[in-house]
Amino acid sequence: MNKHEFYMREALKEAIKAFDADEVPVGAIIVYKGKIIGRAHNQIKMLKDPTAHAEIIAITQAANFLQNERLVDCVMYSTLEPCSMCAGAMVLSRIESLVYAAKDPKTGAHDSAFRILNNKKLNHRIKVKKGILENEASSLMKEFFCGKRK
Secondary structure: OOHHHHHHHHHHHHHHHHHHOOOOOOEEEEEEOOEEEEEEEOOHHHHOOOOOOHHHHHHHHHHHHHOOOOOOOEEEEEEEOOOHHHHHHHHHHOOOEEEEEEOOOOOOOOOOOOOOOOOOOOOOOOEEEEOOOHHHHHHHHHHHHHHHHO
């Protein structure tokens, strides 16, 4: 298993926590110098907070760990292509790179609905690698929403 798969499995563990809590199953972790410094899953319903996305919570944890609002040299792993809110927060925090599993055709802000992470009008661009453990992340998402439609 390579490092991207290892860390994405950690993000998937977080997504499973969200699934088990009846939240949309998205998980995210942030890695700095080989150490996980942020780890979260969606908690929108639990916290009654529309901004409680996995990526946002992980960014807050990582910033607290580093005692810095800039997450230079950090890599985020997310089970889903980030939405525009999360992508904007990633740009503002200066995360170096993103590795994500599955595309989000409705609200994804890198390849799908918007192009925020590499927008030339912004003062920071994020390196992106996609498709790591895509089938596992997509299957979890499909299972969650199939259960909702029954």
